[in-house]
Amino acid sequence: MKIFLYHTPELTPVQNVADCAIAIDVLRATTTIVKALSVGAEAVQVFSDLDKLMQESAAWAPEKRLRAGERGGGKVAGYDLGNSPLDCTSERMHDRRLFMSTTNGTRALEIVQASPSVLAAALINRRAVVDYVLSQRPETVWIVGAGWEGSFALEDTVCAGAIAHSLLAGLNCTLEELAGNDELAAAVALYEQWKDNLLGLFHLASHGKRLLRLDCHDDLKYCAQTDVLDVLPIQREIGVL
Numbered sequence: 001m002k003i004f005l006y007h008t009p010e011l012t013p014v015q016n017v018a019d020c021a022i023a024i025d026v027l028r029a030t031t032t033i034v035k036a037l038s039v040g041a042e043a044v045q046v047f048s049d050l051d052k053l054m055q056e057s058a059a060w061a062p063e064k065r066l067r068a069g070e071r072g073g074g075k076v077a078g079y080d081l082g083n084s085p086l087d088c089t090s091e092r093m094h095d096r097r098l099f100m101s102t103t104n105g106t107r108a109l110e111i112v113q114a115s116p117s118v119l120a121a122a123l124i125n126r127r128a129v130v131d132y133v134l135s136q137r138p139e140t141v142w143i144v145g146a147g148w149e150g151s152f153a154l155e156d157t158v159c160a161g162a163i164a165h166s167l168l169a170g171l172n173c174t175l176e177e178l179a180g181n182d183e184l185a186a187a188v189a190l191y192e193q194w195k196d197n198l199l200g201l202f203h204l205a206s207h208g209k210r211l212l213r214l215d216c217h218d219d220l221k222y223c224a225q226t227d228v229l230d231v232l233p234i235q236r237e238i239g240v241l
């Protein structure tokens with residue numbers, strides 16, 4: 001198995017597909033997807049484009065859908081939700097499809113949607129993602145970080161490192177054998193340095209700071225937890241997890 005890490009959708013080579021693609025937006029889109037599914041959402045359908053989301057979700061009965069829209073960290077006017085995992089309660093989500101568009105995270109999922117196997121990963125479901133990869137043993141795995149508007153993000157990179165760190169143990173192989181590119185090796189080193197203080201790393205991260213300015217302290221704490229939900233968001237049709 002070889003794992004390649006691409007820090008942003010823009011850096012992901014779209015002319016190829018990997019056997020398995022893992023999209024990460026720890027702050028906060030993939031954390032929110034995992035949380036929504038854990039409390040009974042029927043599915044999460046992702047869109048980079050808000051107009052397309054509105055068109056497709058209009059075909060669903062209002063009591064069977066929720067619309068989540070985030071731009072710049074805030075809720076888009078007219079949507080039911082923004083992008084906080086803490087808003088995903090079972091009362092709201094149960095048996096409803098979550099139609100979701102965020103600034104970067106849903107773009108990361110879209111860029112890899114042609115892969116035969118597409119997963120959404122965050123720290124909270126790291127173990128479930130690792131167990132799936134270990135059970136399937138794909139030859140090539142791409143991890144795609146959402147980043148922020150084309151730039152590197154610490155929180156997505158450390159999550160990629162957490163996944164690779166756990167796969168190294170599960171496969172009993174060396175980093176040299178597993179790493180497909182330098183980015184993956186650097187992500188493992190980042191995780192090893194910060195694994196006991198992930199919240200501290202989020203406070204250092206530019207997107208963490210952006211969310212703190214928006215008073216999202218509890219979101220940061222929630223997103224910094226590791227292996228707390230046994231949920232595997234996996235694409236079952238294009239754009240639907």
Ligand code: 3SL
Pocket residue numbers: 025027028029030070072073074083102103104105106146211
């Ligand atoms: O960029 C995104 O997709 C979002 O996750 C950003 S935010 O955490 O909602 O600000």
